[in-house]
Amino acid sequence: MASREQRGSVRTAVIWDALEAALGGSPRDVVDLGGGTGGFAVRLASSGHRVRVVDPSPDALAALSRRVQEVGIDVSGLQGDVADLVEVAGADSADVVLCHGVLEVVDPVLALDRLGAVLRPGGRLSLVVGQRHAAVVARAMAGHFGQALGLLDDTAAIDARTGRRFTVDELTALLAAAGFTIDAVHAVRVFTDLVPAALVDLEPGSAAALVELERAVAERAEYLPLATQLHVLATRS
Ligand SMILES: C[S@@+](CC[C@H](N)C(=O)[O-])C[C@H]1O[C@@H](n2cnc3c(N)ncnc32)[C@H](O)[C@@H]1O
Known part of the structure; x- marks a missing residue:
C-alpha cells in the first residue's frame, strides 16, 4: 500500500469500525454532507449503499465524479450547501447522514438542524469533528x-x-438541542498525529500495530481529550 494511502487508512480506521457496525449488513440511503472528493462515499457505495454527496465545491464534485467512474460505482454528487441541504437532498430521505470534517467550518446549530431534517426518524448521524x-x-x-x-x-x-x-461537552449539548441521542463517542487519532510519519511508513508492521493501539483506546473516556478528532454516532429522536 502507498504511504499516503496507508496513513489515510490509519487515520480513519476507528471511524470505519464504528460506521460499518452502525450501517449493518443491508443497503442504506446515505447522505454525505461536505463529502468532498468521496473519501467515505466511494467506499460506502462500493459496499452496496446508495450514497449522495452534497458539497458546495464544484472542483471536489468533479474529482468525485472522476473517481466514481474509475471505480465503476454509482454515487450522486449534488452541489449544495448546509443551508439548502433539505432542498437538495430531501426531508426524511436518509437512513444515515455523514458530517465528517464539516461542522468546523459551518454554523453547527444550523447544520445539525438540517442533518436531522434529512434523516428519517430513528436514522443515524455519523459526525467527525476536530477536538x-x-x-x-x-x-x-x-x-x-x-x-x-x-x-x-x-x-x-x-x-x-x-x-x-469542539469538546465532548460542547458536542453533547449541541446534539441534545438538535434532538439527537448520542449512541457512542470515539477518540480518533490519539497517537497517529504524534508519531513521525517515516516511522509508520518504513518500519514493517508498525502501521498495523498503531491501528491496534488506536482501536484499543478509542472507547476509553480518558483518551477523548487527547484525540485529534471525535467521532460521534447519534440517533435522531
Ligand atoms: C475537510 S473537508 C472534509 C471532506 C470529507 N467529508 C472527509 O471527511 O474526507 C470539508 C468539506 O466541507 C465542504 N464544505 C465547506 N463549506 C461547506 C458548507 N457550507 N456546506 C457543506 N459543505 C461544506 C468542503 O467543500 C469540503 O469538501
Missing part, C-alpha cells in the same frame, strides 16, 4: 503559545485554516 484540547496541545508543542492560550476557553475561536474545535 479542542488536542488542538491546544498541538499549538503549544509547535511553540505557538499565544494561539494555544487563545484556543483554551474560546468556544467560538475559528482558525482560518482548520475552523472551529
